[in-house]
Amino acid sequence: MSAKTHPHIEALVKGEGHIMIGAIKPVRNAAVAYDGQQAVAMLRYQPNESLGSILQRLDTAIAAAQASGERVDEWNQPGG
Secondary structure, three states: OOOOOOHHHHHHHHOOOEEEEEEEOOEEEEEEEEOOOOEEEEEEOOOOOOHHHHHHHHHHHHHHHHHHOOOEEOOOOOOO
16 A cells, blocks of 8 residues: 555554454444544445455545545445
8 A cells, every 4th residue: 555546544544543444343344444533434345345446445435534524434324
């Protein structure tokens, strides 16, 4: 992973945040970005989705959350 490829993940991790990818109960296929105070993105991914794809979606979700001030939340969607 490079700052050029995933700049928002890079900035988050270099700050006080972290990301988690994998089984995060209750979500089996989860990707979460945490800024040190709260989750800014909580994504679900398909078991066959590539790691590169989920990292790109997570980077995009972090950017969207930072721009809007609202968490990106795929965990608590109807039917999820």
